[in-house]
Amino acid sequence: MEQPGQPRQEHWPHPPVTAHRQAVTEEESRRANGPDWDRYADEYQATHGDFLGDIGFVWGPEGLTEAEAGILGELEGRDVLEVGSGAGQCSRWIRSVGGRAYGLDLSARQLQHSLRIDEATGVAVPSVRGTATALPFADATFDVVFCAFGALQFVADIEQAVAETARVLRPGGRFAFSITHPTRWMFPDDPTEEGLTASQSYWDRTPYVELDDVTGEIAYVEHHRTLGDWVSLLAGAGFRLTTLLEPEWPEEHDRLWGGWSAVRGRVTPGTAIFGADLLAD
Ligand SMILES: C[S@@+](CC[C@H](N)C(=O)[O-])C[C@H]1O[C@@H](n2cnc3c(N)ncnc32)[C@H](O)[C@@H]1O
Numbered sequence: 001m002e003q004p005g006q007p008r009q010e011h012w013p014h015p016p017v018t019a020h021r022q023a024v025t026e027e028e029s030r031r032a033n034g035p036d037w038d039r040y041a042d043e044y045q046a047t048h049g050d051f052l053g054d055i056g057f058v059w060g061p062e063g064l065t066e067a068e069a070g071i072l073g074e075l076e077g078r079d080v081l082e083v084g085s086g087a088g089q090c091s092r093w094i095r096s097v098g099g100r101a102y103g104l105d106l107s108a109r110q111l112q113h114s115l116r117i118d119e120a121t122g123v124a125v126p127s128v129r130g131t132a133t134a135l136p137f138a139d140a141t142f143d144v145v146f147c148a149f150g151a152l153q154f155v156a157d158i159e160q161a162v163a164e165t166a167r168v169l170r171p172g173g174r175f176a177f178s179i180t181h182p183t184r185w186m187f188p189d190d191p192t193e194e195g196l197t198a199s200q201s202y203w204d205r206t207p208y209v210e211l212d213d214v215t216g217e218i219a220y221v222e223h224h225r226t227l228g229d230w231v232s233l234l235a236g237a238g239f240r241l242t243t244l245l246e247p248e249w250p251e252e253h254d255r256l257w258g259g260w261s262a263v264r265g266r267v268t269p270g271t272a273i274f275g276a277d278l279l280a281d
Pocket of ligand 1: 087131154
């Protein structure tokens with residue numbers, strides 16, 4: 001996410017775009033973000049693949065791993081779905097510790113990278129192309145559903161995405177996800193000191209949108225919900241919230257990832273990780 005009015009640096013090849021805030025539908029979000037991730041996938045994997053690890057579960061730019069955090073609970077022998085699975089690194093790690101993990105992603109190119117790493121590592125993550133708001137699985141199929149920066153902040157109809165998660169989970173099942181920390185939406189998406197001065201309302205939920213300068217079409221969308229919105233969403237879909245982790249920036253960690261950096265990370269949280277249990281009826 002870039003500051004409205006600034007060109008986006010990280011996506012290449014990417015059409016020239018202008019960023020601003022406007023209302024968008026679920027259909028518009030999906031139509032923009034699928035092709036955007038197809039364009040971006042090669043660069044994303046080239047830039048972040050080593051950090052993520054082919055068989056590795058990192059929750060966000062701070063580098064907190066699931067092995068350290070244990071947010072998902074027991075994984076051995078469990079049926080697990082990763083929504084917005086990208087190249088499947090997290091699911092591959094779950095497979096390596098005995099879980100039956102499956103991937104789902106909107107981007108065909110991200111799924112091609114997943115297949116490439118399956119073949120290179122010999123640890124395959126069966127994956128399907130789809131969207132978080134219409135999961136192609138029967139009711140009560142999984143023990144765990146999770147997203148590591150996958151899907152949720154790209155979806156307009158978040159009630160539907162959370163309801164779909166609840167539907168495919170077994171009673172008592174676990175749901176965990178990481179997102180850009182909601183408080184980050186107050187700041188310019190700038191990794192330097194400039195990104196530490198609040199300039200926008202935390203409560204403004206108007207989506208961040210990039211418009212293609214040539215066609216005028218919506219080329220990329222991200223959605224913001226406050227911390228309170230997430231609590232209501234989870235409770236409303238029958239979840240009991242158990243965990244909200246705000247990983248601190250490690251002392252020696254000097255990674256730069258979009259707006260995430262040591263400069264900002266030492267002062268303000270960049271990632272929020274929620275964990276919740278689906279209540280039995
Ligand atoms: C930041 S990447 C995270 C991927 C992976 N979890 C990782 O850590 O690299 C976000 C992923 O969400 C996917 N995505 C975006 N919108 C989606 C949607 N509506 N349904 C499913 N996946 C979606 C994108 O294609 C992309 O692969």
